[in-house]
Every structure is written in structure tokens, then in C-alpha cells.
Amino acid sequence: MKNLENKRGTLITAAIIVAVFLFVGIAEKIAPPSWNMLFMVLKKGSIYALIAVSMNLLNGFTGLFSLGQAGFMLLGAYTYGIFTIPAADRASVYQYFDGGVVQFALPVPVALILAGLVAAAFAFLIGLPVLRLKSDYLAIATLGFAEIIRAVFQWNVLGPITNGSNLLRKFPVFQSTISYFIVVGICVAVILLLINSSYGRAFKSIREDEIAAEAMGINLARHKMLAFCISSFFAGIGGALLAMYQTSVQASIFKSAMTYEILLIVVIGGIGSISGSVLASFLYIACSEWWLRFLDQETILSAAGRGRFIAVMAVIFVILLALMVFRLVKPKAKSRVRYGVGAGICGAVLIWLIVFAATGQTKVPLLRNGFRMVVFSVIIMIIVLFFSRGIMGTSELPDLFRKRIKSEKEEVAS
């Protein structure tokens, strides 16, 4: 019965995905240049979506807490860069290393797959010793690996291949957003198929109970290694796409902070939810790169603009505060803490507004370089505190559109 009902959800989800792809493909052709920011966010968001999904496959579905993602992205990015720079441009890119040792260029699709394979091969070698470890020990070991890889790639002796600590550039890149979407779409679809196969079930059973999984005849070492290599394969492709997006590769950007960013996306989206990771990636990138940017800019308003700004903000936050307080004092109120924190935030914004109004300055207080990250951290704390299972939990998009059947409702009620 549930199967039948779920068809509806799958169809709606498929329709949404097709609509998004069509929108991106068409809008990109006809949109004015002022939409550039949107497409930047879509490009970077799609790349992060792939990497977050690859991390979720390992951390969320197989239950292996690994923090090596940045290292595998670096391997993918470098592999792509090294093997696609046109032979004619090599002399200028590898100017300190006599044009480097690689003197040929592979086609883009081949290089993308090679980027994944190199990352997977390293994952296999690292995995042999490291996958014997569990939970936080595994996390520390993989984090260490990622840091070592970063240092090794900047080593001057490897310069003829990696260009040392200099940039790799002039390699071919995707110009259109839809190209990123298509590559990411294919990769995520492959991961989805894998998760719904018997391998995916085996991964999940390892996450849930290793001893029982082993007793059912699942070879733990083999399946952990498989999940680790597949996850790294797609992280490698993600790294290659990130290289394209940035049009250059430099080892120093693949810091552990990047892994934490992706871990954050996975947690916000819901550990064990593919659609959660994808949605959270776009939201995260949109917030950090676009929607919250204004917080970083010192803003000086005109006298009239200042009055309008204070009035509009005051109305919005007074209404919000009233709603929160109303919920809070209502008898038999549920989730008081949530509304309490909400009311506190509204109150803080209002006090900030009153100070702003009282000082009579035209410069908006607090808005300056770095304030964005303060607000962003607060938002993330709120999400983690109140939606501890992430925005999607372990459910997927089709589940949201599934009509609840009667018997199921009754079961939930009882």
C-alpha cells in the first residue's frame, strides 16, 4: 500500500527536479547580467551538494565518521587540473618547473572520471589501515590524512607534477550552470541507485548494528572499504568541479575548514537524507555567499531611508515578538524553549533598533566585515539545537509528498 502511495511522491519529486533543470537551462540563456549572483550560487551549491551527498553516503548511511573529504577533493581537483591543461599553455603555468612533466591533455569527461578514480585509489590505500578504527578515532585519522595530502601537494620536489605551491590554471572549465547540474545530477542519481540497492541496505545495516550485520554474513571490512572508496570517488569529482568553478587549483584552500563546512551541510540537511544534503547545500551556499552578504557591508542610510528602515524593521519584529510571546504564554503551550529563544532573538533585534534610533546616527550599527559570520553561527546553532535531526531527518523528498494513509495515521496515533 505504501509503495503505491509513494509513487505519487516520486512523481512529484521527479517533476520538481525536471522543472529546476529546465529553469536553470532556460533562465541562464535569457537572464540579465544582474542575475549573475544566482547562477554563482547555483554552481557552487550544486558542487557542494555532490560532495555533501558523498559524505552522507559514508557518515550518514554507512555510519563511518570520516573527516577526509577535503583531502579527496584536493586529489580530484589536482588530477583534473594536471591532466587537462592544454599542452600549449603548460610552459606558462609550470613556469618554475620547465613546463612540468605531463605534456598531454585529456578530454574533460575522461579527466573528471580519472579525478574520481585517483581519489578512490588513495581512499583504498588509506582505508586499509584506517578503516579498522571506529568513530572518533577514524575521524582523527582521516583528518590527519587530508592535512598530510595538502602539505605533500605543496612540496616543491613534486613541482613538475603539482606545480608546488603555485596555482594550476588555464584548464578547461564549464561555462554554463546547467553543465554542473548535469554532472552533479548524474553522480547523485548513481549514489541514490546504490543506496536503494542491496549494497545500500548492507551499508545501512552496518550503521545500525555491526555485530548483527556480521552475523547475517555481511563482510564488514569489504563493505566499509567499498563505501569509503565510492564516497571518495564522488568527492574527487566534486573537487574537480570545484576546480572548474574557481578556474584555478591551489592546495592551500582544501583546509579542514572545508570538510567542516560540508559536515555542517550534512548535519543541517539531515544525516541519512540525500535530498536533505542537496537542499542544505544550496541554502548554505546562498546564505554564506549571497543573502547574508549585506551584513558584512558598512551601510550608511539617508535620513529618510533611516526612518523607513527603522519603521519597517520595528513593525516586523514587534509582530514576530508578539506571536512568540502569545505562543509562550498560551496555556498548555508546546515547545516553550523554541518560542522563548525566538522571542529572545526578536527582543535583541528590537533593542538594537532602539539603540540605533536613539543615537541618531545614519550608519547602521554592527554591520561591518565579519558580522555575517556571527549571524550565520547563531542561525546554525539554532538549527542544530532545535532541529537536531536536520531539516529532513532521514526522510527524502518523495516522503513529504506522500499522502498519509488512514491506517498509518492510526498507527502513529496509537
Place this chain on the structure above:
Amino acid sequence: MLKVENLIVNYGGIEAVKGISLDVPDGSIITLVGANGAGKSTTLRSIAGLVKAKSGSITLDGEELLGLSTPDIVSKGITMVPEGRRVFPDMTVLENLKIGAYLRKDSLKDDIDHVYDLFPRLKERSWQAAGTLSGGEQQMLAVGRALMSRPKIIMMDEPSLGLAPIIVQGIFDIIREINRQGTTVLLIEQNANMALKTADYGYVMETGKISLQGTGEELLANEQVKELYLGKSKQ
């Protein structure tokens, strides 16, 4: 048939199993009873290949199993129902059953139907997360999951643990039913009374050794067993 000879297993630095021998003939229910820490679970776990034995031999129809990996042993037809049920809590009942048949490549439909016939409760809850089932239902699921690999021998580690007496009765009925349908059962129990009533033959294990053996009735009538495991004093 399964034959264990002079099995010695070191577990956590101590000799947990000190040279025991068991016979599990085809089609029988054999039980291994004993107190906590007697080495029953370790014996089972080493037959399943989850714990390495130090020495001895475990043979199935004359074929040596000692040293094989768990997947190989499961494919040869010996499956274990682990202690404490250990269903996969966030996976549905159906997914749990499918994991049980992980090593099989053929169609599972008949086996799923068979398990659902045996446990109609599971069919009703097919799409429910296994963690939301009651203790008794989880035990049914653990047994059903093990049956999905089409075992010749099913080994159960304390299936009655933590269950209400009326549910325990149901579990033992099911054990008899599974046996009637042709699966050999090797049962570990602390509930010696129920286990010996169900079994064809029993072994009493004490600090890593077999101290007594005999048919179920013989052991039930044995004064020592009565005193130590059935809670009846001699008088």
C-alpha cells in the same frame, strides 16, 4: 550434521571455552544451558565464525568450518540469531528481512511470504521501522531474518531474554515449528526449564566445560540440574 570437537576459545584474555564437544544431528533441537559466563555464547559465536577459536574442530557434514569467515559459514547454511535480538532499528521490517538474505542472489519472494506466514504480525508491520516493534515482535523479526538465508542450522542465543513469560511460550512454539519444517536448531538458554522441555538433547555447560549431557527429560529429572538451574531444592 554439525560436530564440535575439543573446541578451545580464548576470549578477552581468559580461556572461555575449555575443550567442549557437541553433536548436533540433522533435524534435531539441541540446547546448551548454563549460567552466565559459562561460555555458551562464546561457543556459538565461534561456530558462527565471529570469534576465532584457539584449537579444536567444527565440522558440518564432515567439512571443516574452523577458520572460515562468517559470510562463508552463513553460505554453508549456519545462521545465528544474536543475543538481544539486534534488529536494525531504523530500517523497515521488510528491509531487515532482505538483509537476512544478503548472500543469496535468487528471488526472495517465496521466503518473505514464508516468514510472513510464520509471523503474521510482521506482515502487518512490514513498512514499520523495526525499532518501533515490541520486544516479542523484534525477536520474531530476528528469527525471521535468520531464516531468510535458508539455513540448515539456526543457532539462537538467548531468544527468551527480557521477554514476558507468555511471549516466551510463543517463541518456543515457533522454535518447534521451525524445527518441524526441517531446520536444525541449536539453542542457548538460561531458561533451562523451557529449553530442556523443548530440546531433543541437552548439554549443561559450566565454566567453559560440559558438565552434564542427556536427553531433555533426563536432564530435567537430574537432581543437580534441578538445584542449580531450575531453582528447586533437593529436600
